[in-house]
Amino acid sequence: MKKSHHNTVSRRNFIKITGSSLVAGALTGYSPFAIATGAKNVVIVGGGVGGATAAKYLTLLDSSIKVTLVEPNEAYYTCFMSNEVIGGNRDMSSIKFGYEGLAARGVNVVHDTVTGIDPDKRMVLTASGKSLPYDRCIMSPGVSMKYDTVDGYDESVAAEKIPHAWKAGPQTELLRAQLEAMKDGGTVAIAAPPNPFRCPPGPYERASQIAHYLTNNKPKSKILILDAKNKFSKQGLFVEGWSKHYGYGSDNSMIEWVNGDDGGKIEAVNPDTMTLTGDFDDFTADVINLIPAQTAGKIAHTVGLTNDSGWCPIVGNSFESTIIPNVHVIGDASVASPMPKSGYSANSEAKVCAAAVVALLNNGEIPQPSYVNTCYSVITPEDGISVAMVYGWDGEKIVKREGSGGLTPGGENRSDANRALEVQYAHSWFNNITNDIFG
Amino acid sequence: MKKTIYTVQALMMSAFMLSNYVQAATPTAESLAYTCFGCHGVNGNSQGPATPSIAGLDKNYIADTMQAFKTDKRPGTIMGRIAKGYSDEEIELVAGFFAAQKSNTAALIAEPKVVASMPNKLDETWNAQMQFALLDYLSSDKKTSVEVTSQIDIQTTNPLEVKR
Numbered sequence A: 001m002k003k004s005h006h007n008t009v010s011r012r013n014f015i016k017i018t019g020s021s022l023v024a025g026a027l028t029g030y031s032p033f034a035i036a037t038g039a040k041n042v043v044i045v046g047g048g049v050g051g052a053t054a055a056k057y058l059t060l061l062d063s064s065i066k067v068t069l070v071e072p073n074e075a076y077y078t079c080f081m082s083n084e085v086i087g088g089n090r091d092m093s094s095i096k097f098g099y100e101g102l103a104a105r106g107v108n109v110v111h112d113t114v115t116g117i118d119p120d121k122r123m124v125l126t127a128s129g130k131s132l133p134y135d136r137c138i139m140s141p142g143v144s145m146k147y148d149t150v151d152g153y154d155e156s157v158a159a160e161k162i163p164h165a166w167k168a169g170p171q172t173e174l175l176r177a178q179l180e181a182m183k184d185g186g187t188v189a190i191a192a193p194p195n196p197f198r199c200p201p202g203p204y205e206r207a208s209q210i211a212h213y214l215t216n217n218k219p220k221s222k223i224l225i226l227d228a229k230n231k232f233s234k235q236g237l238f239v240e241g242w243s244k245h246y247g248y249g250s251d252n253s254m255i256e257w258v259n260g261d262d263g264g265k266i267e268a269v270n271p272d273t274m275t276l277t278g279d280f281d282d283f284t285a286d287v288i289n290l291i292p293a294q295t296a297g298k299i300a301h302t303v304g305l306t307n308d309s310g311w312c313p314i315v316g317n318s319f320e321s322t323i324i325p326n327v328h329v330i331g332d333a334s335v336a337s338p339m340p341k342s343g344y345s346a347n348s349e350a351k352v353c354a355a356a357v358v359a360l361l362n363n364g365e366i367p368q369p370s371y372v373n374t375c376y377s378v379i380t381p382e383d384g385i386s387v388a389m390v391y392g393w394d395g396e397k398i399v400k401r402e403g404s405g406g407l408t409p410g411g412e413n414r415s416d417a418n419r420a421l422e423v424q425y426a427h428s429w430f431n432n433i434t435n436d437i438f439g
Numbered sequence B: 001m002k003k004t005i006y007t008v009q010a011l012m013m014s015a016f017m018l019s020n021y022v023q024a025a026t027p028t029a030e031s032l033a034y035t036c037f038g039c040h041g042v043n044g045n046s047q048g049p050a051t052p053s054i055a056g057l058d059k060n061y062i063a064d065t066m067q068a069f070k071t072d073k074r075p076g077t078i079m080g081r082i083a084k085g086y087s088d089e090e091i092e093l094v095a096g097f098f099a100a101q102k103s104n105t106a107a108l109i110a111e112p113k114v115v116a117s118m119p120n121k122l123d124e125t126w127n128a129q130m131q132f133a134l135l136d137y138l139s140s141d142k143k144t145s146v147e148v149t150s151q152i153d154i155q156t157t158n159p160l161e162v163k164r
Helices: A017-028 A049-061 A080-087 A100-104 A153-162 A172-181 A202-217 A235-244 A298-301 A345-359 A418-438 B004-023 B030-036 B061-068 B077-083 B090-101 B103-110 B110-117 B121-139
Strands: A041-045 A065-068 A075-077 A096-098 A109-110 A114-118 A123-126 A131-133 A138-139 A141-146 A187-192 A221-226 A255-259 A264-269 A275-278 A282-284 A288-289 A294-296 A312-315 A327-329 A371-380 A384-394 A398-400
Touching: A017 A041, A041 A049, A049 A065, A049 A100, A049 A345, A049 A418, A080 A172, A096 A418, A100 A109, A114 A298, A131 A288, A138 A345, A153 A172, A172 A202, A172 A288, A172 A371, A187 A202, A202 A235, A202 A371, A202 A398, A235 A371, A235 A384, A264 A288, A294 A298, A298 A398, A312 A327, A327 A345, A345 A371, A345 A418, A345 B030, A371 A418, A384 A418, A418 B121, B030 B090, B061 B077, B061 B090
Parallel strands: A041 A065, A041 A138, A065 A109, A138 A327, A187 A221, A187 A288, A221 A255
Antiparallel strands: A075 A096, A114 A123, A123 A131, A141 A294, A264 A275, A275 A282, A371 A384, A384 A398
């Protein structure tokens, strides 16, 4: 991948000191411009999209802050575009990113597992016995799988036989290998999770990518999407693309979608017989991709950042937890609706969070944020679709900016060039956002 | 008495509205522009293949283009959906930010040795991004509503066939 050599970010005026804080400063005798003495510590937990972006932007916005990033793995595989790996259109190496770029920016990258925090002493505690002091902590713990919602499913079954592949890595490669080994005429079952979950269009892009592979290599095969839901993200666009490319809706459709009401919700799995049990029927398949219900990453539960929903409530202009002060939560684990749980959202949230943390550590006011999400899905190498939205902050909550956003327009009348262009934009987005995060 | 109560309520209402207004301030140019990097690259220097670099472009050109997307005067695959999320003031701020950024392309031009060592790179990158922009325009179903004011040779190489 090409790397920019001019990957510095202009930060002038990013932290706006407002008139009201100047007045307050004059009245109380402290200056909002004064940089507090003694270096401030920010500890970031999790080196995925949210955590890595936050680390980078903290170093750019205030080089006096000591930034520590705690992440167990030496490399990160992006979930986005991992469906192209499963479909055979992309190498695993192209979605792999290391932390050298962040280290070169002065981020202290610690490969360790966080086991807890001490919110009173403001310490992040690790498996190797470290106690890392923080003035502010940013948690980007991602999601964890609720294996207990499907009888017979657990982490080892997922790792060895029935991958969820919902965190890119070895399971992505396992699923790809299973598809390659499958006979022509086989059945691939994809069990799609209930809301809310990471990457709402993801299961359906995955079905598209697998359908493209099977069409060209094993055309007698079938894909069965067993869904806990009755509708899904970008449904109209996916259905249109499946109809155009994979015969969806015809007697000869490669893809069949079973919705929740019709028994698509999966209650149990038997890895020995390769059978999924729904409310009404059993489904046997040659390859099973079982994506279970999800909740905030485990560490968020351990330290008590989650509410009854299993996700982390936050204040949307700073992403500070409403439960534990001085701890911020970004990315999929946070409740940032109406923003979806996506990579672009996590990247955008991390920048807002970093700016707020810098302001708070310097006794400034939290800047007025702006957020964007764009999610591309690749149906074939020549047909892409997207959904986009601009978000703002109304003083109390994150809101959609009126008039903005929406789905790829045009429906079935879209030109072939337009379809192909969206794939090129999707790949441009991948190149640019990964450079923004890790470069 | 009743009148007084109404007045107090009105005062409280306006204070509430005022505080909301103050909080919903315009974001800084940086807050706005940082959200663009995901597609257009850090500081507007795109890694390609299709999303155009916007670093160092003329401020008025960027603002006019955003306005054209916002008002559906210029068709596009995605920018029409994005541009509608910004006020005129915010568009000016974003345009000012990217106009002030150093363009990687310009930096390469300033270093003849770099250009000499990769003679085709600039042409390729620039051509591909320009042709993608053209294709975006020509492939949109909204183009019939647009007055085409210049003659464009549409027989350019299809950039989708350009191997990146």
